[in-house]
Amino acid sequence: MASLVERYQVHAARVAYLITQDRSQAEDVVQAAFLRAYRSIDGFDPRRPFQPWFMRIVVNQALQTVQRDRRELSLDGDRQAGDPSFMLHDPGPTLESIAEQTELKQQVRQALKALAPEERAAVVMRYYLDFTEREIAAALERPAGTVKWRLHEARKQLRTLLGETEAEEG
Amino acid sequence: MDERQLKRLLTEIAHEEIPDDMNVWHEIRQQVETANSRTTRRGFRLVRTGLLAALFVLATAVAYAVYQGLIGSDPGLDAVNQANLVTTIEETQELGGDYDWAVTLHYAYADANRITVGYTVTGAAPARDQLRPFTNTLLRDSTGRQYTWLPVGGGGGGGGGGSSDPDALVPFEDNIGASFDASIIDDAPESLDLTLTIQLAYATEDARQEFGPDVMLPAGDVTFEFTVPFIAGHRYDGPQTASASAIDMTLQDVVVAPSLTRLDLCFAAPPSDNGKPWAAFADVTVDGNVVVEDFQLLSPIVPVADSDCQQYVMPLSLVEYVESGEWTLTIAALRAPDTESPDTVIQRMRDEAGINITPLEDGGYMFSEPLPEDMTAASAALADILSEEQQTLEGPWVFQWRFE
Known part of the structure; x- marks a missing residue:
């Protein structure tokens, strides 16, 4: 187990952070995920790659943590999924046009925070973990069509949020 | 911003927040040790045959x-x-x-x-x-x-x-x-x-x-x-023989020591359907009180060749019961691992426990995400279904003795 922790803890914490947006929670998620993996290790085939199986646990653990902590989300003033006012914002400039701006990373941070947790998880799995849509569907136990739609919405909302931030700053 | 840029930014953000030297091993180890101390005897029922086979290979090399x-x-x-x-x-x-x-x-x-x-x-x-x-x-x-x-x-x-x-x-x-x-x-x-x-x-x-x-x-x-x-053990010397399913089983001796209990058992069972060794499941009562329940006896790493007699162990401390009185060992059944139909097990887990599992290539199962909240209960449910679906030679073979 020690070698597994050594090998995967940092990557797992980064995944957990991107979903929870909280360093302390990310560490808690990693601990809980390893404990869950340990408890179910007798069902794990050691010849199979450990990482995809384990990252599914990390993602789900992170989602559970975020969803349990609704109070903190509301204090952050995060947008809830499906908020119609959010969808009315002008997308603004294309993402390509602002890619070179030094503030882009900060804007992505804020945009990530504003996504609903499941959308954030979908973005992290697709663009950080390089999961396919089918793998995301399996991890989240959602139909592939739902995942496709969620990713589409997340991309659209990321664009909108980035555009909104730029407009506010400009 | 294209997907590659998004990936790069996500990576940079993650690296800024979580340093390379982050280490939560000590916290995890503490939690694992706590979890281990809470492990029930029932948990041993899920020792995987595949794992024991791996140990066998390692031990012979x-x-x-x-x-x-x-x-x-x-x-x-x-x-x-x-x-x-x-x-x-x-x-x-x-x-x-x-x-x-x-x-x-x-x-x-x-x-x-x-x-x-x-x-x-x-x-x-x-x-x-x-x-x-x-x-x-x-x-x-x-x-x-x-x-x-x-x-x-x-x-x-x-x-x-x-x-x-x-x-x-x-x-x-x-x-x-x-x-x-x-x-x-x-x-x-x-x-x-x-x-x-x-x-x-x-x-x-x-x-x-x-x-x-x-x-x-x-x-x-x-x-x-x-x-x-060196701490000596408490020994019962048999033999005594019990019969069930047309199979004679002989208990040669039992040694109880503070860290482990050892049983020497002999029986000649027909080959299982998949040729894997039979696993023995045991209960132990002392003066009618259950001290071990449905425990899969751990097989030897290197079986005695061409012999019906093998040494089995339980990593349990039972010395406190030695002075108590009459011991009863019940081998409730012999089961052949991985002889069940995975489809049936998956369906029964879904229907009876509401839990989704995935079969593994070498036998055994993995809980699907999201993992059950109560892993102990989920493991027990899986063990119960496996015990019912696996090829089984029903006992009981019952042995009784007192330590002198």
Whole structure:
């Protein structure tokens, strides 16, 4: 187990952070995920790659943590999924046009925070973990069509949020 | 911003927030140890045949302790530890070399059923090597007896840090608890003078790339000499025979020691459908009180060739019941692992427990995400269904005795 922790803890914490947006929670998620993996290790085939199986646990653990902590989300003033006012914002400039701006990373941070947790998880799995849509569907136990739609919405909302931030700053 | 840019930004954000040297191993180890102390006897029912088969392969070649961390908890060793019966040694030997190897022998313990040693291997390797340490233990005593490895107990182990600098030295640590079969000791010495040789090996990323994932490169070995008190066991000598399913089963003897209980059983069962060895499930009552329930007896690593008689163990401390009175051992059934229909098991788990599982290629199952909240209950439900679906020779074979 020690070698597994050594090998995967940092990557797992980064995944957990991107979903929870909280360093302390990310560490808690990693601990809980390893404990869950340990408890179910007798069902794990050691010849199979450990990482995809384990990252599914990390993602789900992170989602559970975020969803349990609704109070903190509301204090952050995060947008809830499906908020119609959010969808009315002008997308603004294309993402390509602002890619070179030094503030882009900060804007992505804020945009990530504003996504609903499941959308954030979908973005992290697709663009950080390089999961396919089918793998995301399996991890989240959602139909592939739902995942496709969620990713589409997340991309659209990321664009909108980035555009909104730029407009506010400009 | 395209997908590649988004990935790069996500990576940068994640790296800024979570440094390479983040390490939560100590917290995880504490939680694992706490979880282990809560493990019920029922948990042992899920010891995987595949794992035991892997141990068998390792034992017949070189028993590097790579699988030890997966074996699980060890209530017998926990019991002797809590009773302060282990001997503290805390001796360190430095091997040095490229990776600054050192081995610390922390403790040793010996009774009539097993000898256990606990040690830690430490060192440091450049981050680019992604080094994994392995150890193999050889134990002998001053009379020339050589002890074979027992498939009980567990590793554990420590973690190391990481670094984005490929030349940075990253410390590694591996904590091992290795147990040996002490049943070859046919007298009751006050103590044992032991010699423990720990062989060290390692694998680096380059070696794995060149020779494959199972490569191990020798690093050298260290030897410890020490004396440890010996605790005699309580012995019942049979034989007595019981019959069920047209099979005679003979209990040759039972030895109860503080860290382990050993049973010598003989039976000639027909081959199972898939040719795998039968697993025996046992209950033990003392004066009518259940002390062990539905426990899968651990089979020997190396079965006695061409014999119906084998030695089985339970890593449980049952000495407190020795003086109590009449013992009853019930072998409720013999089951052949992996003879069930996976589709049936999956369907029953879904229908009866509301839990989704996935079959593995080599037999066994994995809980699907999201994992059940109560893993103990989920494991028990799976074990119950497996016990009903696997090829079974129904008992009971019942044996009764008193310790003199």
